[in-house]
Amino acid sequence: MGVTLTVQPDAGRRRIEELLRQNEDRVLKRWLEITAAVSAGQADRDDTAARLPEIYQALRQSFTGEENLSDLHGLLAELSRSRARQGFSPAETANAVFGLKEALYEVVEDDGTPEALRGFIWFSKIIDDLGLFTFETYAAAREKIIIDQAEQLLELSTPVVKLWEGIVAVPLIGTLDSARTQVVMEKLLQALVETGSEHAVIDITGVPAVDTQVAQHLLKTVMAARLMGAECVISGIRPQIAHTIVTLGIEFGDIVTKASLADALAHALRRSGVEVAGSRRTRVALRTEEA
């Protein structure tokens, strides 16, 4: 059997091409039904239904020459990208392509000639390749979505806010890793230059855990700010975090640390020559020392 396959692949191939041409409506209709059944409950059946005839035509074109394959690949990539965005599972996406195999098989069965059966094996291999291609595109599209979201998250999570003339603050929220610290550091230093601030408050109330690496990142940020001529205060250290830091033996050296953002602001105001009157828990009145 295998020998005949390699000797006469063209006959089977021609037969399949013929069948695809003659039974176009029937195969297409069946394919649509199968695809719809696979992705039952999803809202965009119309979208896929519109794409399948195009793909069908492109597939037939692709038999005529290698250069036409890019058309087919383009259409399939579009299909899997849109499916990835709409939240289909990879299996559903690949099955949309594999459905064609099933649809054609019914035609081949009716035809019943040995050429058609041999050709079907060849055809099945092509569809498998296309299915894998769809899968790859799907995965790539998903990956891109994840990367985009991570970038957006990075932008969202690192605002630099101005608290007072000459005092800026960075409220850090979420886990700190090297990439995020790099962004925070750059943004903070840039803000120091732009606003001409000599005091910065790094608030780590929203940081769930501090390990040696996070502490190292914080220290680096403070050192960099110092090199530029600005002083940093680290605030928002929760009791557990203070405990962890001491247990780990991390030395913050001469860097000022405060329990709350309010304390850090009061410290920065004092350092920049603003006098804070009144006791801490009553209303705070402020005046600048000199105009």
Next chain:
Amino acid sequence: MDRVPVLKLGDVLIVSIQVDLQDQGVLALQEDLADAVVATGARGVIIDITAVEIVDSFIGRMLATIASISRMLDAETVVVGMRPAVAITLVELGLSLGGVRTALNLEKGVALLNSSEDTQIAAAAR
């Protein structure tokens, strides 16, 4: 070879580094600056590195050396205008420029020198 000019403003000497310095240039600058501090009796040296975009450990050492020389001659050194990228690089290189004071820009650098001179005078008068 380009020599970095040393400008005098009152009691303060200002050096603005605008080019990528090579070893020879740095040595020349150190000599010029030491001469200028002695000749003018300056009490402060401001090194402006606003235009410096690329740093290595060599530049870091240069700044520390200039600060040491100036301190020997009783002048305080302030490095001003360091760019964020430069600061990050120096920290990554492990250079914290101990003993060198820093300020965001030239204006704040001058203010820093003036205020520290004020405190010195006030301390002496007491």
